[in-house]
Amino acid sequence: MKHIRIITDSTEKTRKLGAKFSELLTIGDVVGFIGDLGGGKTTFTQGILQGLNYDGAVTSPTFTLVHEYPTNPKIYHLDCFRIKVHSDYASIGIDDFLLDDAILLIEWADKIIDYFILRTWQVVFNFVEGSDQRRELVFHHNKPAEMQRLADHFRDFIMETQ
Amino acid sequence: MLVLGIETSCDETAAAILHDGAVLSSIVSTQWLHARYGGVVPELASRAHLKLLTPILDQVFFEAGLSKEEIEAVAVTRGPGLIGALLVGIATAKGIAFSRNLPLVGVNHLEGHLWSAAFGGGYIQPPFLALLVSGGHTILIGVEAFGQYKLIGRTRDDAVGEAFDKVAVLCGLNYPGGAEVERLAKQGDRAYHTFPVGMRGREGYNFSYSGLKTAVANFIHKEADAVSHHLEDLLACFQEAAVTALVEPSIKAMQDFGYNTLVVSGGVAANQRLRERLQEESARLGAHFYSPKLEYCTDNATMIAWVGWKRLQAGYQDSLAMSGEANFPIPGMK
Numbered sequence: 001m002k003h004i005r006i007i008t009d010s011t012e013k014t015r016k017l018g019a020k021f022s023e024l025l026t027i028g029d030v031v032g033f034i035g036d037l038g039g040g041k042t043t044f045t046q047g048i049l050q051g052l053n054y055d056g057a058v059t060s061p062t063f064t065l066v067h068e069y070p071t072n073p074k075i076y077h078l079d080c081f082r083i084k085v086h087s088d089y090a091s092i093g094i095d096d097f098l099l100d101d102a103i104l105l106i107e108w109a110d111k112i113i114d115y116f117i118l119r120t121w122q123v124v125f126n127f128v129e130g131s132d133q134r135r136e137l138v139f140h141h142n143k144p145a146e147m148q149r150l151a152d153h154f155r156d157f158i159m160e161t162q
Numbered sequence: 163m164l165v166l167g168i169e170t171s172c173d174e175t176a177a178a179i180l181h182d183g184a185v186l187s188s189i190v191s192t193q194w195l196h197a198r199y200g201g202v203v204p205e206l207a208s209r210a211h212l213k214l215l216t217p218i219l220d221q222v223f224f225e226a227g228l229s230k231e232e233i234e235a236v237a238v239t240r241g242p243g244l245i246g247a248l249l250v251g252i253a254t255a256k257g258i259a260f261s262r263n264l265p266l267v268g269v270n271h272l273e274g275h276l277w278s279a280a281f282g283g284g285y286i287q288p289p290f291l292a293l294l295v296s297g298g299h300t301i302l303i304g305v306e307a308f309g310q311y312k313l314i315g316r317t318r319d320d321a322v323g324e325a326f327d328k329v330a331v332l333c334g335l336n337y338p339g340g341a342e343v344e345r346l347a348k349q350g351d352r353a354y355h356t357f358p359v360g361m362r363g364r365e366g367y368n369f370s371y372s373g374l375k376t377a378v379a380n381f382i383h384k385e386a387d388a389v390s391h392h393l394e395d396l397l398a399c400f401q402e403a404a405v406t407a408l409v410e411p412s413i414k415a416m417q418d419f420g421y422n423t424l425v426v427s428g429g430v431a432a433n434q435r436l437r438e439r440l441q442e443e444s445a446r447l448g449a450h451f452y453s454p455k456l457e458y459c460t461d462n463a464t465m466i467a468w469v470g471w472k473r474l475q476a477g478y479q480d481s482l483a484m485s486g487e488a489n490f491p492i493p494g495m496k
Contacts, residue, residue: 038379060320063298132380
């Protein structure tokens with residue numbers, strides 16, 4: 001099982017999926033989001049924060065690069081949209097965040113994903129042809145056991161594994 | 163009082179010298195790194211601040227016709243911003259303050275923006291409603307007096323400047339493309355399509371841009387010729403929705419809180435359509451409307467020196483133990 005696909009047809013559902021996904025996360029986890037603008041990354045992130053009982057605003061870190069949330073565990077929300085040079089990703093301070101007892105959420109992670117090898121979730125957001133609301137979320141983790149946990153956790157949702 | 167201001171919170175290295183609030187000289191350096199990397203890269207940005215700050219300080223003293231011995235206080239951006247970048251300005255400011263035994267004052271970057279319509283156009287008498295719009299921030303603040311602020315609204319997701327830049331990317335323009343969006347939108351037909359106005363019909367005075375960005379992305383996916391044949395129209399409609407989402411809560415807050423003056427500031431305050439709409443709507447209420455000179459919309463050190471001067475007058479001063487704060491709240495904000 002390399003990928004798990006879940007279809008969402010509304011921002012509300014995307015947010016719910018994020019909240020449910022947050023139940024799987026523990027200290028040290030890194031989640032990379034990959035997908036085009038408008039794909040649902042922000043909404044999914046809002047869901048994760050909601051799932052961790054954070055009720056404040058979850059704003060985009062594109063310009064400010066890093067936001068920190070006082071959740072339990074702590075969340076660092078990073079954004080690599082403005083980072084253009086591959087060799088510079090370490091300079092965003094990621095090593096400091098990795099050493100902290102926290103979960104890292106990284107937007108535009110395709111620019112940075114090979115920096116991590118283990119304990120990394122990837123969530124790809126795809127547009128679905130023929131519908132402007134529909135999105136396909138594709139989950140991947142390097143560890144088979146984590147993929148199995150995800151499959152069990154989301155078994156009630158429309159899903160396809162391959 | 164002669165105040166030196168230093169700003170290194172994000173992309174710009176800047177210094178300014180003010181005499182009792184009047185600008186003697188002001189220099190902003192858009193870093194050459196941007197042309198090369200197309201965006202701010204934090205650690206590299208800090209190094210650029212290091213490299214650029216000393217020559218910029220020399221230049222700002224030269225243009226003011228002053229020697230370094232004549233300065234009477236040092237103001238520096240304490241936050242919010244990138245910590246590595248902030249520390250370059252703060253360490254430099256401390257060095258100058260310590261060596262000449264001058265008062266040091268840390269300034270909130272956003273408080274600087276709040277007052278930036280006041281430079282070169284005369285003091286704006288509070289109370290007023292301030293709409294602060296930039297790449298990283300979209301906030302509505304009630305200004306009761308200097309140092310007395312009330313948070314009225316803020317974005318729930320993206321900042322408005324970010325929405326402009328990201329829609330530019332969706333349309334195949336270069337990042338950051340906010341100014342290019344405005345240029346193209348001027349030639350477009352605002353009746354081409356109606357995009358949703360964030361937070362319309364909701365309680366309060368908040369903003370939202372994530373939905374608008376997604377609506378533009380969805381529209382481009384659906385309408386194959388939107389970007390190739392209707393780029394100007396598409397951008398005109400996006401801009402109208404983005405601007406309306408700023409205007410409506412601002413005007414509602416003016417009425418509900420009884421403000422008689424509206425002040426816009428920040429990088430997006432340079433947008434002509436936004437200025438036009440705010441001007442029109444303020445006039446309809448019989449209210450005053452102020453916007454900064456274009457050079458004071460974007461990050462600058464004049465606003466830091468100005469707020470530093472006001473803080474010193476109000477009796478505030480910081481010790482040499484002051485540090486930078488990435489998430490620095492505006493002092494006096496409720």
